[in-house]
Amino acid sequence: MQPTGRFHESERKMKKWIRWWGFLAFVVFVGLFVAGIFLFSGPLIAKGIEKAGTLAMGARVDVGSAHPGIFPLGLTVKGLQVTDPDAPMTNILEISDLRLGLDTQALMLGKVDIREMAVEGIRFGTPRKKSGALPEKPKEEKRKEAAPGKSLQERIPMPALQIPDVDAILARESLAALEEARALEEELRAELGSFQTRLQTLPDLRTLEGYKTRLENLKKGRGLAAIVTTARELRELKAAVDSDIRILRETQEDLGNRVTVLSGRIRALKELAAEDVRRLVAKYNISDEGLGNVTGLLLGPEWEARIRKGLWVYRKAEPWLARQAVHEKTPEPEKRVRWEGVDRVFVEAPLRPDFLVRKASLSLHIPAGDLKGSLRNATNQQALVGSPMILNLAGDGLSGMERMALEMVFNRINPAAPEEGVKAEIRGWQPQAMGTGDFSLGAEKGDLDLEMGIRSGVLSGKGRMNLTGVRFSVADSGNPMARVLTSALEEVDSLLVRADISGNLDRPEIRFSSSLDGVVRGALSRAVREARAVFQARLDEEVGLRTEGKILELENRIKALGDLDVILEERLTAARGLVF
Amino acid sequence: MIQVIASFLKVLNSESDPGQISLALCLSMVAGFAPFFSLSTLFMLLLGLCLRVNLSAFSLGWGLFALLAFFLDPLFHHVGWLLLNLPDLEGFWTRLYNLPAMRMTRFYNSVVMGSFVISLILFVPLFVFQWVMIRKYRTHFMSWIQKTRIAQILKGTKIYAAYRALS
Numbered sequence: 001m002q003p004t005g006r007f008h009e010s011e012r013k014m015k016k017w018i019r020w021w022g023f024l025a026f027v028v029f030v031g032l033f034v035a036g037i038f039l040f041s042g043p044l045i046a047k048g049i050e051k052a053g054t055l056a057m058g059a060r061v062d063v064g065s066a067h068p069g070i071f072p073l074g075l076t077v078k079g080l081q082v083t084d085p086d087a088p089m090t091n092i093l094e095i096s097d098l099r100l101g102l103d104t105q106a107l108m109l110g111k112v113d114i115r116e117m118a119v120e121g122i123r124f125g126t127p128r129k130k131s132g133a134l135p136e137k138p139k140e141e142k143r144k145e146a147a148p149g150k151s152l153q154e155r156i157p158m159p160a161l162q163i164p165d166v167d168a169i170l171a172r173e174s175l176a177a178l179e180e181a182r183a184l185e186e187e188l189r190a191e192l193g194s195f196q197t198r199l200q201t202l203p204d205l206r207t208l209e210g211y212k213t214r215l216e217n218l219k220k221g222r223g224l225a226a227i228v229t230t231a232r233e234l235r236e237l238k239a240a241v242d243s244d245i246r247i248l249r250e251t252q253e254d255l256g257n258r259v260t261v262l263s264g265r266i267r268a269l270k271e272l273a274a275e276d277v278r279r280l281v282a283k284y285n286i287s288d289e290g291l292g293n294v295t296g297l298l299l300g301p302e303w304e305a306r307i308r309k310g311l312w313v314y315r316k317a318e319p320w321l322a323r324q325a326v327h328e329k330t331p332e333p334e335k336r337v338r339w340e341g342v343d344r345v346f347v348e349a350p351l352r353p354d355f356l357v358r359k360a361s362l363s364l365h366i367p368a369g370d371l372k373g374s375l376r377n378a379t380n381q382q383a384l385v386g387s388p389m390i391l392n393l394a395g396d397g398l399s400g401m402e403r404m405a406l407e408m409v410f411n412r413i414n415p416a417a418p419e420e421g422v423k424a425e426i427r428g429w430q431p432q433a434m435g436t437g438d439f440s441l442g443a444e445k446g447d448l449d450l451e452m453g454i455r456s457g458v459l460s461g462k463g464r465m466n467l468t469g470v471r472f473s474v475a476d477s478g479n480p481m482a483r484v485l486t487s488a489l490e491e492v493d494s495l496l497v498r499a500d501i502s503g504n505l506d507r508p509e510i511r512f513s514s515s516l517d518g519v520v521r522g523a524l525s526r527a528v529r530e531a532r533a534v535f536q537a538r539l540d541e542e543v544g545l546r547t548e549g550k551i552l553e554l555e556n557r558i559k560a561l562g563d564l565d566v567i568l569e570e571r572l573t574a575a576r577g578l579v580f
Numbered sequence: 581m582i583q584v585i586a587s588f589l590k591v592l593n594s595e596s597d598p599g600q601i602s603l604a605l606c607l608s609m610v611a612g613f614a615p616f617f618s619l620s621t622l623f624m625l626l627l628g629l630c631l632r633v634n635l636s637a638f639s640l641g642w643g644l645f646a647l648l649a650f651f652l653d654p655l656f657h658h659v660g661w662l663l664l665n666l667p668d669l670e671g672f673w674t675r676l677y678n679l680p681a682m683r684m685t686r687f688y689n690s691v692v693m694g695s696f697v698i699s700l701i702l703f704v705p706l707f708v709f710q711w712v713m714i715r716k717y718r719t720h721f722m723s724w725i726q727k728t729r730i731a732q733i734l735k736g737t738k739i740y741a742a743y744r745a746l747s
Contacts, residue, residue, distance in 0.1 A: 017629065017632050018631065018632065019632045020629055020630075022628065022631075022632075023630040025629055026630065105680040106680075108680035108681065108684050109683050110683065161584075225660075227598050309659055340615075341615075341657050341689045341691030341692065342661065342689070342690045343686075343689050344671075344673075344689075345688070346674045346677040346678075347674055347677075348678060349674070349678055383731065449610055576661060
């Protein structure tokens with residue numbers, strides 16, 4: 001069929017207005033531009049990831065290579081290494097291969113919506129060839145954690161079970177019994193002197209004999225005048241004798257009272273010595289304090305360090321989770337940039353998060369083997385997604401354990417009340433020796449469960465570790481307490497360890513308890529009791545030796561006082577024998 | 581500056597249709613007023629290349645209008661911001677804002693919006709004005725200008741010959 005004239009006319013007009021080679025040039029130009037971006041943007045993307053990562057982590061982040069993809073739109077990153085800020089020659093995280101596919105429409109709306117992501121070869125704690133420390137940033141002082149490798153004595157504040165040197169103690173301690181004995185000795189000496197002086201002033205036997213002679217002479221008198229005189233002198237003599245008897249009796253009573261008092265104090269010296277022993281036993285006590293939480297002391301530092309490390313990672317990620325993107329910007333420009341203008345932000349419908357990983361498959365390599373898992377809804381705007389971020393990892397038939405599973409839930413749907421949770425489960429665990437230095441704990445098999453939550457920064461959680469076929473190894477350091485501990489631990493076959501987690505992110509508190517506590521505490525307490533009894537017996541003996549000699553000496557001195565009483569009694573008898 | 585005037589005269593004195601020159605200048609106005617990295621720039625480049633407009637006029641005009649935009653940006657910003665905040669258009673802009681392709685045009689930017697709207701308003705009047713002026717120039721002034729020394733020099737260059745071959 002021949003073309004009509006009208007068709008020729010329209011074709012001519014079209015040719016007049018359309019420049020096909022121009023269109024071709026445009027397509028080639030745009031094609032080359034886009035191809036150039038995809039070919040040469042990889043290093044720029046890698047640099048961007050390194051820069052942003054380094055800024056966020058405070059340590060060097062390296063990317064081996066980055067390649068953007070067009071069909072489908074995505075990105076492949078290889079050789080991602082994140083340095084541990086506390087150990088610059090170690091990577092806290094290493095990812096060998098990361099592939100992600102982007103939602104094109106979301107990207108056109110300025111959103112990064114990752115539909116599918118595959119992260120393979122995740123490793124922790126790998127060595128670095130070059131230090132990842134940032135030279136320009138001053139190093140933060142490392143937090144001192146309970147370092148492994150400490151001796152048993154350092155890790156557990158055990159009583160040494162060494163009986164203190166009694167002689168050395170008595171050389172530096174003053175005994176109340178001896179002090180009292182010395183005081184009594186002085187008093188006795190003074191009393192004896194005082195009564196002896198007083199005795200000299202009292203009528204003696206010669207004076208009384210004089211009274212007797214005078215009485216007999218008076219009785220011999222004859223005549224009225226003599227009778228009158230005799231009667232007067234007799235009255236005077238009787239008065240003098242009565243006065244002397246009274247003085248002698250009073251002195252005897254005084255002496256008796258003093259002897260009674262001083263004898264009582266001498267008798268009390270024995271009780272004082274016993275009190276001294278009790279005081280010294282209490283002062284140089286071999287206590288069983290500090291044995292209340294043996295499990296925490298034995299296992300705490302290592303497990304605490306692990307939990308603290310996990311919390312450190314969480315604290316690093318937490319600011320990102322807490323950051324909420326602003327969707328409703330103020331319509332009024334805050335700053336007018338003359339050549340760039342101001343973006344007017346309208347309401348998005350539907351609201352989408354700025355960054356979202358809908359689903360990621362993870363392949364994690366740990367020393368025990370490979371774990372597979374997934375990450376869902378990774379975003380810092382969970383309120384827009386309506387679902388929490390969930391991380392799952394699990395592995396079966398691993399080296400040294402039958403099964404391991406981990407679930408982490410980051411619930412920020414309500415940003416005002418964030419809730420995070422971790423559940424970990426290990427079954428059929430064949431733990432390697434736990435603890436270092438001269439103490440270690442091994443077990444044939446173990447199961448571990450951990451459940452921890454963080455609500456608005458407050459920690460709460462419980463852990464449970466059930467170990468069977470338990471065996472302990474305590475190095476023989478010559479410490480008797482260590483031997484007691486070894487002996488007690490030999491009887492332990494299974495162990496149930498509980499951990500209670502509380503506190504907050506700044507000050508996490510982890511309290512461990514186990515059936516071990518009672519066993520160890522009982523054994524050590526028995527040993528402490530025995531050592532304490534030996535110590536008390538030695539003290540009793542030594543204090544007794546020192547005080548009993550003094551008591552004997554004092555008793556002899558008080559007998560001297562008693563002798564004065566005999567003299568007084570003799571004089572009183574003589575005085576009372578005078579018959580008027 | 582002399583080179584620019586010479587280039588302009590060369591375009592005017594060429595055998596291109598006045599409509600092709602005028603349209604090229606109008607398209608270059610849209611491209612020049614808009615920020616360089618924008619979809620409307622790319623679209624104008626596509627039109628400039630695909631439509632049989634005068635490429636010299638297009639490239640020359642792009643440079644000139646981009647220079648002019650440097651001074652007009654505050655005006656673009658005010659007009660664009662006014663339009664973007666009109667309550668009656670809020671729903672319309674919101675719908676556009678939620679279309680992925682439209683979001684990429686950055687129409688929600690005050691300078692992009694202002695420059696685009698002003699370009700559209702000026703497009704037809706400028707086209708007619710330029711078309712008329714070019715025709716008048718060619719009728720009344722071209723023969724006189726072609727006799728000038730500068731025009732003679734330009735017509736003798738190889739660039740002019742190449743240009744003739746292309747246009």
